[in-house]
Amino acid sequence: xxxxxxxxxxxxxxxxxxxxxxxxxxxxxxxxxxxxxxxxxxxxxxxxxxxxxxxxxxxxxxxxxxxxxxxxxxxxxxxxxxxxxxxxxxxxxxxxxxxxxxxxxxxxxxxxxxxxxxxxxxxxxxxxxxxxxxxxxxxxxxxxxxxxxxxxxxxxxxxxxxxxxxxxxxxxxxxxxxxxxxxxxxxxxxxxxxxxxxxxxxxxxxxxxxxxxxxxxxxxxxxx
Numbered sequence: 161x162x163x164x165x166x167x168x169x170x171x172x173x174x175x176x177x178x179x180x181x182x183x184x185x186x187x188x189x190x191x192x193x194x195x196x197x198x199x200x201x202x203x204x205x206x207x208x209x210x211x212x213x214x215x216x217x218x219x220x221x222x223x224x225x226x227x228x229x230x231x232x233x234x235x236x237x238x239x240x241x242x243x244x245x246x247x248x249x250x251x252x253x254x255x256x257x258x259x260x261x262x263x264x265x266x267x268x269x270x271x272x273x274x275x276x277x278x279x280x281x282x283x284x285x286x287x288x289x290x291x292x293x294x295x296x297x298x299x300x301x302x303x304x305x306x307x308x309x310x311x312x313x314x315x316x317x318x319x320x321x322x323x324x325x326x327x328x329x330x331x332x333x334x335x336x337x338x339x340x341x342x343x344x345x346x347x348x349x350x351x352x353x354x355x356x357x358x359x360x361x362x363x364x365x366x367x368x369x370x371x372x373x374x375x376x377x378x379x380x381x382x383x384x
């Protein structure tokens with residue numbers, strides 16, 4: 161499963177990239193606005209750090225406006241992926257742009273039929289928001305399972321990008337049911353290599369090592 165980071169904070173992106181396992185980035189105008197920087201400038205910075213797919217979201221809600229924004233975003237770097245909403249106009253724009261060879265991430269997906277249609281329109285990625293579904297007492301994991309089965313049934317190449325990840329267990333579930341990608345906040349990336357037994361085991365190992373070295377020094381013959 162590929163791991164993307166979901167942020168516009170350049171320091172978090174650099175730190176995640178330094179781990180050597182970061183495959184891409186998802187961001188949007190809201191995340192960039194929180195950073196207090198210009199949208200295109202921050203995307204340029206991100207693409208300088210991460211060479212994998214970087215999803216850049218449009219703000220237009222009509223076909224022509226989405227296509228026009230996409231054309232400007234694509235000038236930033238060759239690894240830009242255009243992020244469009246799962247609405248009718250977004251579907252049309254997905255078809256127009258994907259027919260030109262543009263990689264599209266269809267975001268705000270909340271039901272399997274949306275995922276079916278965007279795959280037919282040539283989307284590179286579809287982004288079901290599993291955490292937001294769980295927030296309203298739905299089952300985000302089940303949605304990923306449904307999309308996985310539909311895509312496998314018909315051989316769609318669109319990648320399933322699990323978004324709105326709330327906790328590490330979501331990541332375990334996504335990996336087990338076959339999500340192609342998961343995009344996560346930096347804090348969850350930090351948690352992925354954490355376990356209390358690892359910390360305790362390492363602490364005990366180092367304590368035993370220090371104890372053994374101290375005993376060895378006591379038994380070494382004194383230098384003449």
